[in-house]
Amino acid sequence: MLESRAREIQITDVRRPIFISLMEYLYTDYLDVAVDVAMELFVTADRYGVERLKRICESKMLGSLCIENAASIFHAADLHNATVLRDQCVTFMLHNFDAVTKTDAFEEMGRTNVELVFELLKRR
Template identity: 30%
Template sequence: MECAVTVRMEPQVSKTKVFPGIKVPPSDIKQQLANLMDKERADVMFSVSGEMFAAHKIVLVMRSPVFKAQLCRPLSQTGKQPIVIEDMQTDVFRAFLYFIYTDLMKVHGDLEENCERKNCQMIHHLLVAADRYDVARLKLLCESILCKNLDVKNVATTLALADQHQCDSLKDACIEFMSCLSTMDDLVATQGYQDLAKTSPSILADAKERIAKLHKC
């Protein structure tokens, strides 16, 4: 009887060599999308207080259900004449359009993490625009920034805004902030509080009722 024996030898490796990695640059798709915000291949034009803005129908339709309904309706005249945007400042629409393209908030050159109190009025306007065109993430970003920057001077105005645009979490934050004040005198003296008392007394009545309940807890 003959037997054949095969001996397999493991390859000898003298040492492990580390090969240089391949550096992958960060994604620049947001910048690329921002670069589209010119008249190159634009098929939609907006007129805001006489200033013209170029845009792309496919981006608008993808980002806003309101734009989708407006631009995809039968016999739409989009592209033949500009869409006139009423009741919105040019700076607000520019920031709104920038968010539509990039998913980034940019107010007066500052990105969202740098939007401090100096820009809170602009954030108010952006929230209104986001609600108007049903851009949910922008609306929540605006709510978050306003919530972080509540103070005695702006809380009444912010409460009115939150109530008008169904921002329940922001409204709750305003009422909780008011409930934590040691005295209401400074708040009552603000123009925002006085305007709210004249135009929407029911909002104040509801806030006072909820504050009273919080104090009992």
């Protein structure tokens, strides 16, 4: 492995502040996750298999769930197998369907994963 021989490891798929937050969590077993980075940190925690941090981020995202971000959170939850968060998003989106479908996030989800849109339509 290159990592075992290299003096420096390049991690190009994670922004520096997110990686620093990940390291802080790994060293302290605690992190006060800010809402504005919760989704990105959630994806990173999933990528590196840090399940407890992933759950902390899920909780933060669930607490910030609103019309504007519901589709984005739903899409991320689906991609990263966060079933509880995913189910909560579905419930929220079905209760607020008309408003959610008018958001940019919903439109983006329709372009990138139309199956999720069909799932919501079937449940409606």
